[in-house]
Amino acid sequence: MLRDIFITPFVDMVEAPDFLMQVLWEGLVSGVLYALIALGFVLIFRSSRILNFAQGIMVVFAALTLVGLHAMGLPAWIAVAATLAVMFVLAVTIERVVLRPLVGQPDIILFMATIGITLFLIGLGETIFGGENKVMITGELGIPTGDTVLEPFGGLLILQHLDITVVLVAVALVGALLAFLNYTRMGRAIRALGDDHQAALSVGISLQTIWVLVWFIAGIIALVTGIAWGARAGVSFALEVIAYKALPVLMLGGLESITGAIVGGLMIGVLEKIFEIYWGQPLLGGNTEAWFAFVLALIVLLFRPQGLFGERIIERV
Amino acid sequence: MNHFTKLVAAAVLAGATGGAAVAQELFVPNLAYRTGPFAATGIPIMNGQADYFTMLNQRDGGIGGVPVNAEECETGYSTEKGVECYEKLKGEALVTQPWSTGITLQVLPKTNVDEIPIYGPGYGFSPMADGTTFKWAYNTPSGYWDAADMIVQYIEGQEGDLEGKKFAFLHLDHPFGKEPLPVLEQLAEEKGFELVPIPVGLNEMQNQSAQWLQIRRERPDYVIMWGWGAMNAGAITEAVKTKFPMENFIGVWWAGHDADLNLVGEEGAGYKSISWSFPNMDAPVMQDIKEYVVDEGLSQTNPEEMEGVFYGRGVVISAILGEAIRVAQDEYDTAEITPAQLRWGFENLDFSEERIAELGLDGMVPPFQTSCENHTGHSGGWMLEWDGEQFVKASDLLRPNVESYSDLIDSSAAEYAESNAPWPNNEECAATN
Numbered sequence: 037m038l039r040d041i042f043i044t045p046f047v048d049m050v051e052a053p054d055f056l057m058q059v060l061w062e063g064l065v066s067g068v069l070y071a072l073i074a075l076g077f078v079l080i081f082r083s084s085r086i087l088n089f090a091q092g093i094m095v096v097f098a099a100l101t102l103v104g105l106h107a108m109g110l111p112a113w114i115a116v117a118a119t120l121a122v123m124f125v126l127a128v129t130i131e132r133v134v135l136r137p138l139v140g141q142p143d144i145i146l147f148m149a150t151i152g153i154t155l156f157l158i159g160l161g162e163t164i165f166g167g168e169n170k171v172m173i174t175g176e177l178g179i180p181t182g183d184t185v186l187e188p189f190g191g192l193l194i195l196q197h198l199d200i201t202v203v204l205v206a207v208a209l210v211g212a213l214l215a216f217l218n219y220t221r222m223g224r225a226i227r228a229l230g231d232d233h234q235a236a237l238s239v240g241i242s243l244q245t246i247w248v249l250v251w252f253i254a255g256i257i258a259l260v261t262g263i264a265w266g267a268r269a270g271v272s273f274a275l276e277v278i279a280y281k282a283l284p285v286l287m288l289g290g291l292e293s294i295t296g297a298i299v300g301g302l303m304i305g306v307l308e309k310i311f312e313i314y315w316g317q318p319l320l321g322g323n324t325e326a327w328f329a330f331v332l333a334l335i336v337l338l339f340r341p342q343g344l345f346g347e348r349i350i351e352r353v
Numbered sequence: 354m355n356h357f358t359k360l361v362a363a364a365v366l367a368g369a370t371g372g373a374a375v376a377q378e379l380f381v382p383n384l385a386y387r388t389g390p391f392a393a394t395g396i397p398i399m400n401g402q403a404d405y406f407t408m409l410n411q412r413d414g415g416i417g418g419v420p421v422n423a424e425e426c427e428t429g430y431s432t433e434k435g436v437e438c439y440e441k442l443k444g445e446a447l448v449t450q451p452w453s454t455g456i457t458l459q460v461l462p463k464t465n466v467d468e469i470p471i472y473g474p475g476y477g478f479s480p481m482a483d484g485t486t487f488k489w490a491y492n493t494p495s496g497y498w499d500a501a502d503m504i505v506q507y508i509e510g511q512e513g514d515l516e517g518k519k520f521a522f523l524h525l526d527h528p529f530g531k532e533p534l535p536v537l538e539q540l541a542e543e544k545g546f547e548l549v550p551i552p553v554g555l556n557e558m559q560n561q562s563a564q565w566l567q568i569r570r571e572r573p574d575y576v577i578m579w580g581w582g583a584m585n586a587g588a589i590t591e592a593v594k595t596k597f598p599m600e601n602f603i604g605v606w607w608a609g610h611d612a613d614l615n616l617v618g619e620e621g622a623g624y625k626s627i628s629w630s631f632p633n634m635d636a637p638v639m640q641d642i643k644e645y646v647v648d649e650g651l652s653q654t655n656p657e658e659m660e661g662v663f664y665g666r667g668v669v670i671s672a673i674l675g676e677a678i679r680v681a682q683d684e685y686d687t688a689e690i691t692p693a694q695l696r697w698g699f700e701n702l703d704f705s706e707e708r709i710a711e712l713g714l715d716g717m718v719p720p721f722q723t724s725c726e727n728h729t730g731h732s733g734g735w736m737l738e739w740d741g742e743q744f745v746k747a748s749d750l751l752r753p754n755v756e757s758y759s760d761l762i763d764s765s766a767a768e769y770a771e772s773n774a775p776w777p778n779n780e781e782c783a784a785t786n
Contacts (some may be wrong), residue, residue: 055566270616271392274559
């Protein structure tokens with residue numbers, strides 16, 4: 037037994053390095069997607085202290101809108117622009133109808149309001165688009181769908197062009213987001229609001245504008261995530277459950293940290309894949325991805341309750 | 354109007370309607386799921402089911418002159434919601450259509466008390482086949498153990514000796530996904546093949562890269578899939594991505610949905626699915642549904658869905674239920690049957706070639722019969738193959754070797770009864786066998 041735990045997995049890794057590379061690549065791709073979802077959570081939490089339960093359904097809603105608009109005859113990239121417009125309208129509506137009346141209410145009330153938004157979007161999405169699985173318009177968007185087969189160490193490594201594109205787009209998106217947050221007036225306003233609500237308001241930063249902005253950015257991230265996941269296995273309401281994968285990422289990386297979301301997502305994506313392949317499947321019957329990330333996050337929380345990159349909040353009683 | 358006045362008005366209204374003649378109907382509620390992660394596969398089946406009864410109501414005025422009310426109660430495939438629906442509807446329902454193995458297992462013990470038949474066509478708990486133990490449960494026309502046996506039988510027909518072969522069993526980590534394991538394990542022992550179970554968690558349905566990495570490492574000769582909902586699309590796209598030979602990838606009948614294969618199109622050619630139903634747009638029943646329901650704007654379906662495997666299966670499912678109602682009406686000489694009378698109908702079905710033709714189901718379902726001790730019918734099925742555009746028949750009718758696992762049915766049924774004691778067996782049926 038000890039040999040199976042401490043020796044065999046590493047022997048397997050050395051004996052089949054091409055397979056290990058494939059595992060790492062698949063983990064990296066999953067991690068990038070987890071990080072993207074977590075980013076949506078972090079942005080909203082930083083600016084409003086709301087854990088946005090609706091992030092998962094926003095992914096579904098954005099992807100369904102894109103596919104639905106294209107099915108109605110809009111060219112693919114026009115449909116993308118129209119979907120972004122829909123996400124903007126959604127952000128404005130949420131700010132006006134849900135968030136603004138609840139300013140000053142306890143955080144738990146705002147959290148429950150996002151559960152309400154989730155249920156509303158599920159109903160709205162199903163009414164407009166139906167519950168059927170839909171094909172993502174990958175080809176129409178010009179996203180490559182072939183693969184590149186490499187033979188490292190005489191083995192086999194398959195790199196899907198779609199996955200490569202997803203990684204590159206995610207990196208570009210994160211880069212653009214960081215640049216926006218660090219080098220633009222609005223970006224700095226978002227950060228200021230995250231650092232200290234009262235201070236930010238006292239210097240004239242508009243809470244309403246920032247909330248609309250962060251919900252819209254979360255909508256953009258949701259659309260990119262929806263395209264990436266939808267291209268893998270179709271667009272359906274099942275996509276909503278992938279949002280749950282972001283929760284351990286947030287626990288691990290910290291709710292306020294963009295760096296934490298990225299590092300946490302990548303760590304969980306890669307580590308859960310390695311654990312599943314080399315320990316979970318041979319020793320535990322598989323499907324360890326269902327719980328591994330949470331256990332990892334809980335272990336981290338034992339030593340750093342604020343997560344790896346979260347802020348340490350000390351409150352005096 | 355104050356509270357008291359409302360109560361008085363309600364009482365007067367109730368008295369008035371109580372005295373008037375109330376329209377009778379055959380209430381056959383459906384615990385449907387048109388929402389949630391499994392909606393993509395649920396919707397076409399529910400549409401087929403609903404449209405068949407709408408067609409009977411439009412064409413014949415119902416069954417035996419009594420309209421059918423096939424009201425749906427939405428479960429989202431959630432076991433908890435399914436049980437709530439059951440409790441809400443059982444007062445008037447002739448039958449329970451639980452639509453999930455999880456819900457079936459929850460409702461099964463209640464049937465002996467409530468005395469309402471459970472109808473789980475092609476799903477549910479496989480030992481329900483044993484009518485001497487499960488007096489109120491029917492998984493007609495074929496069960497999961499039949500499916501597992503027929504898939505192995507088909508592979509044996511292709512490969513010859515299965516000794517030393519390796520089969521990966523990719524399944525949803527859910528009661529449904531684990532259902533065929535006892536028979537597959539028994540067959541593995543008998544025929545000498547290795548079985549590698551690979552579970553897929555509900556949150557991993559859309560991202561099965563770990564499962565398909567395992568399949569790449571294990572190098573199985575075949576992958577047998579017990580998938581449902583979004584899991585099927587996830588698995589099929591991963592199979593294409595990892596270049597697994599699609600002709601060696603076989604799913605159960607719930608993993609044979611046209612829309613899932615449309616995601617990969619030509620690249621999915623060769624993928625197979627065992628099925629006890631087959632879509633046939635030329636069948637008279639489909640023509641009648643088109644004429645009386647679709648063309649009249651009474652359906653939620655669309656032309657593409659209507660030609661698919663799942664819509665056709667929904668039609669067959671309702672046709673079997675409708676036939677059970679008709680058989681009971683004939684036996685008891687009443688159009689307004691009770692759940693107990695419908696139970697008799699379910700166990701006296703005779704879907705002969707002749708009767709299938711009379712019902713207009715030509716080529717859509719294999720012949721089968723039920724009896725008080727055989728609640729499944731073990732109809733068998735066809736191996737369907739995706740040709741890049743649609744499913745076509747890839748085999749003649751396969752029949753399960755029920756004898757080879759009848760002991761397993763008996764022992765599992767007995768085990769279930771023992772663990773749910775006191776469990777009332779069908780003594781009357783047992784005495785006649």
